[in-house]
Amino acid sequence: MRLDDFDPNINVEDQRGQGSGFGGFGGGGGGGGLLFAFLPFIFNRFGCLGVAVVVGLFFVFSGGLHFADTGSTGGSLAPTERSRTAGGTDARSSCTVDASSKVACNAFSSADKTWAAIFQQQGQRFAAPKLVFYSGEGQSGCGAAQSAMGPFYCPTDQGIYLDTSFFQELSQRFGAPGDFAQDYVIAHEFGHHIQYLMGISDRVNSAQRRASEAEGNRLSVMLELQADCFAGVWAAQNRDRMDPDDLQEGMTAAKAIGDDTLQRESQGRVVPDSFTHGTSEQRMTWLKRGIDTGDYRRCDTFAGAI
Structure with missing residues (x-):
């Protein structure tokens, strides 16, 4: 995906080179x-x-x-x-530590501008999240950040947390190479921030507290699939920047990280009641819906469940 270089005014925090390593x-x-x-x-x-x-x-x-x-x-x-990567002291230096950092910042900056424009069109107030780099381990407003958790969004401090080594894992372990696959990761986590701003996350959390474990997992799946769809909306709003093979890169990534695919590979069997992110087919379907429609209002995965 042919994204502009990041805006140096984006909110970036860098924890790389800190901690025990x-x-x-x-x-x-x-x-x-x-x-x-x-x-x-x-x-x-x-x-x-x-x-x-x-x-x-x-x-x-x-x-x-x-x-x-x-x-x-x-x-x-x-x-x-762990060999520690020295972090930067501001957005410009943090985003140019390595190629993966720049990819993340370019996608984050693009998502920031895209969603700010969408909110403005709807007459709604937009507040940007922050992008937090860490290496191996770090600290978030939600507690410890660990590479094993993968990229995640913390609503407490409105931070998108990323160990950029995940991009290498995405390509080598999950077989999902390409710049758009990496962009999709950032856009998905940015989608969780949009859910937070819209009050969707709070409604889901409230419903989960009253739900059984299986129902709580089902609500989590709906939340994640909507974030996939929001990632697709971002891509659609920047369709002129997409390369011909970007869609396939996104579909490959979505398929690789479906709950059924991951469970089958890790434990040899699939347990649907334990799904928290959705099947490969579901993730591909909702990402593509966002790309096809470009309309966040077409991303209602809940159908009245909250």
């Missing part, structure tokens, strides 16, 4: 690997507070996390120092 979860049978494998599900079901509580209890009862040496074929449980 320990990383590399899983392998060797360590309990930390199992814990962080489930963090995305805990986060989507119970939010940042749930993640903080679970991690805190793990520290109390296990005496701390066990880190695998990802550079050792023997699966040592000794801590390893």
